Amino acid sequence: MIVTLTVNGELRSASVPPETTLLVMLREHLHLTGAKTGCDVGDCGACTVIVDGLAVNACLMLAAQADGRTVTTIEGLATREGLHPLQKVFEETGALQCGFCGPGVIMTSKALLDHTPEPTPQEIRTALTGNLCRCTGYVKMIEGVQEAAAMMRSPQSPALAGQSPALAAPEQK
């Protein structure tokens, strides 16, 4: 079957078997390997992408369910001008160690910040509860999301300068 998605602002189609998950379609048909295959059963969150503004485990969604919808993956965050504030803060503060959970953690955090620009630490903890990390103890991630949120709220943020409004603004429903 033909599945058509808007991925990172670009219309992409692929002919996939009906049982194909969104994760397999992204990684193997569209060659977007940022979303990681961790447990493949929805426990670890390493495959998190944003579908129509909501963070989802791409391993638990069929590609066909995403047909006609808008998908943002980790590849859609950085621009030619620079990293997304979440990526920048995570890099600078050591919020990731081995980094395997990173794409999922960052996409979950982005979905949170798109809806809740000023989250409390508890809201960040609740949002990230589906993203397992074996290295960091989550401490610097939770602090990093708060720091990125502050950066994104500040209009003069140099990290956001030149970033396309489509990516800086919340996802369109």
Next chain:
Amino acid sequence: MKRRGRGLASMWYPVGFTVAANPSGAVVKVNEDGTAVVLTGTVETGQGALGVLSQIAAEALGIAPNDIHIVSGDTDTCPMDTGAIASRTTYITGNAIAAAAAMARDTLFEVAAGMLGVKASQLEAKDHKIQVKGFPARNVPIADVALRAHIVNGTPPIGSATWNPPTVPLDPETGQGKPFGTYVYATQIAEVDVDDETGEVEVLRVTASHDCGTAINPMLVEGQIEGGVFMGLGFAVQEEILFDKQGKQINCNLTNYIMPTTLDMPAVECDIVDSYDETGPFGAKAVGEPSLVPTAAAICNAIYDAVGVRIMSLPATAEKVLAGIKAKRAAEQKQIPA
């Protein structure tokens, strides 16, 4: 009702292998533009080793960590390294890199001595310059010295070194010896709430105080401590490998092997003890594995403080803690005279 308790545990931990050889080799070459290349056999696994090793090389050469290009984990090009194990990278690989960088720097000093008209022993490398000790105004840029070393003096500044911690084998009769190059020390304090009706343990706060020698990169040390507390927390109250009668693991998925999430993770306060170890590179020792050693003991002591129950096998699941609470109540009732 929930009962609050606090527990404390301390540990010491050795760095490197027990007596057995565990060397690291390193090659450092200073380029004509004043940058440097480091070859090391160790690998980056996310702990930040290559960042710390770059800082060590940069400090020894008087340049910035960004000036270091590090080539690692390639047995074709890099000297032998025992590996990113035994919490040994900063201490042992770091010592090898510091020694290799010092050797390359000595070549720069020989060349700069001629340029500045002083003895090589009077020089120091700092802020991208080779300068006379006590007279920093008399200096030449490292890039100029390195270029001259390459194309005028014919002595390219290259250093290589190996380091293996000095040990004394253990005496088979007395057990005495010096099996490790150095040791690290830590104390952690845990604060927990224990529900005395369900046995559920909630870890609220962990304060972790670690002597890791001089922290070369305090941010990465904190990252290691926080990660260690997280693993210690799982060890203490959640994680358990279960086997069937044939010895096959029955919980080999993240669905049933339960590790802590963001909601389980307590607040962590890191305290890096001011310390300097003479045998380490720029005073550094280690922090990797030791960061999780005292956590489970501190949590179990906190459980005892909260409800008076000693947990003798990990993890301290709600079932075990509740069974302990019930046994304690039963024993207390028996003691009441009729």
